[in-house]
Amino acid sequence: MSATGRIRSLSSLVIFFCGAVAILSPPSTSSVDTFVFGGCTQQKYIPGSPFDSNLNLLLGRLVGTAASSAYANFTVLGSTPQDTIYGLYQCRGDLNSGDCSRCVAGAVSRLGTVCTDACGGALQLEGCFVKYDNRSFFGAEDKTLVVRKCGPPIGSNSGALTRLDAALAYLATGGGTYRVGGAGEVQSTAQCIGDLSVSECQDCITDAIGRLKSACGASAWGDVYLAKCYTRFTRGVTYSQDGGNGYGNGNNTKNNDDETNKTLAIIIGLIAAVALIILFITFLNKKCEKRKGCK
Numbered sequence: 001m002s003a004t005g006r007i008r009s010l011s012s013l014v015i016f017f018c019g020a021v022a023i024l025s026p027p028s029t030s031s032v033d034t035f036v037f038g039g040c041t042q043q044k045y046i047p048g049s050p051f052d053s054n055l056n057l058l059l060g061r062l063v064g065t066a067a068s069s070a071y072a073n074f075t076v077l078g079s080t081p082q083d084t085i086y087g088l089y090q091c092r093g094d095l096n097s098g099d100c101s102r103c104v105a106g107a108v109s110r111l112g113t114v115c116t117d118a119c120g121g122a123l124q125l126e127g128c129f130v131k132y133d134n135r136s137f138f139g140a141e142d143k144t145l146v147v148r149k150c151g152p153p154i155g156s157n158s159g160a161l162t163r164l165d166a167a168l169a170y171l172a173t174g175g176g177t178y179r180v181g182g183a184g185e186v187q188s189t190a191q192c193i194g195d196l197s198v199s200e201c202q203d204c205i206t207d208a209i210g211r212l213k214s215a216c217g218a219s220a221w222g223d224v225y226l227a228k229c230y231t232r233f234t235r236g237v238t239y240s241q242d243g244g245n246g247y248g249n250g251n252n253t254k255n256n257d258d259e260t261n262k263t264l265a266i267i268i269g270l271i272a273a274v275a276l277i278i279l280f281i282t283f284l285n286k287k288c289e290k291r292k293g294c295k
């Protein structure tokens with residue numbers, strides 16, 4: 001085999017090896033722009049109409065403001081009431097301005113494909129929420145259930161239920177539009193849309209907590225998204241990137257899991273590499289035998 005041929009084989013081996021490790025690595029925890037839900041009105045506007053240009057103006061303003069504020073609302077007045085559009089966004093309270101800005105830009109661009117030509121649309125990503133409509137919805141409390149998802153059951157464990165209660169109780173008493181709680185291995189978060197009043201936000205979160213407890217109390221994690229607020233919890237994984245917001249100051253089992261996963265990935269990767277090298281040597285030997293020489 002020629003030198004270049006051997007190098008080519010080696011480099012394809014390296015590529016294969018990297019690919020194998022990438023496949024074996026655990027999936028990364030959900031990021032800020034992970035899709036949660038989207039919804040659109042049935043009614044459509046005419047592309048190229050004044051409605052269309054007002055909507056573009058509105059969405060542009062939302063994106064333009066997200067670098068300087070975690071919440072904003074805008075109204076673009078049309079020449080007729082039907083062409084007046086209302087829109088807002090809300091970033092998760094722990095995002096920095098760069099992440100908030102990227103999240104809102106991503107949500108607006110996805111709204112364009114999820115809700116093509118719709119008179120109203122709403123989209124929730126992990127890190128932000130964007131909604132627009134030609135009917136005003138600012139300041140209106142809306143506790144419609146949008147998403148309720150529970151993780152796998154953890155089995156009967158009264159200690160785990162007690163810690164969940166404690167973590168959610170922090171949210172109920174927290175105050176503010178973004179709330180973080182924790183107890184033991186349980187981390188909890190809640191977020192209101194910024195157009196709600198203090199008492200409406202409190203009412204919305206309390207409602208979401210009740211639904212979350214009854215639906216997902218015995219699960220590894222749970223999410224309840226209502227139209228104007230959400231409440232979530234997870235056991236052993238933290239949502240906040242800095243990890244310093246929890247009230248519980250519990251043991252950070254996420255890091256331990258990550259370490260275990262990394263070690264596992266490395267071991268599997270090494271086994272795969274050894275297997276590949278053996279295959280590679282066998283392959284070279286066969287070639288050598290055929291050609292009766294190795295040069």
Ligand SMILES: *[C@@H]1O[C@H](CO)[C@@H](O)[C@H](O)[C@H]1NC(C)=O
Pocket residue numbers: 043044045051081082083119134135
């Ligand atoms: C929203 O716009 C659509 C299309 O122009 C129109 O039919 C509808 O009446 C408008 N809705 C409101 C509340 O103005």
Ligand SMILES: *[C@@H]1O[C@H](CO)[C@@H](O)[C@H](O)[C@H]1NC(C)=O
Pocket residue numbers: 072073074138139194195196
């Ligand atoms: C909408 O935004 C304006 C300022 O930009 C603010 O004064 C007002 O309170 C906001 N309204 C709601 C319902 O959030």
Ligand SMILES: *[C@@H]1O[C@H](CO)[C@@H](O)[C@H](O)[C@H]1NC(C)=O
Pocket residue numbers: 184185248249250251
């Ligand atoms: C952290 O873990 C240690 C032992 O693993 C345990 O004794 C302690 O109670 C834990 N702390 C919390 C807050 O869960």
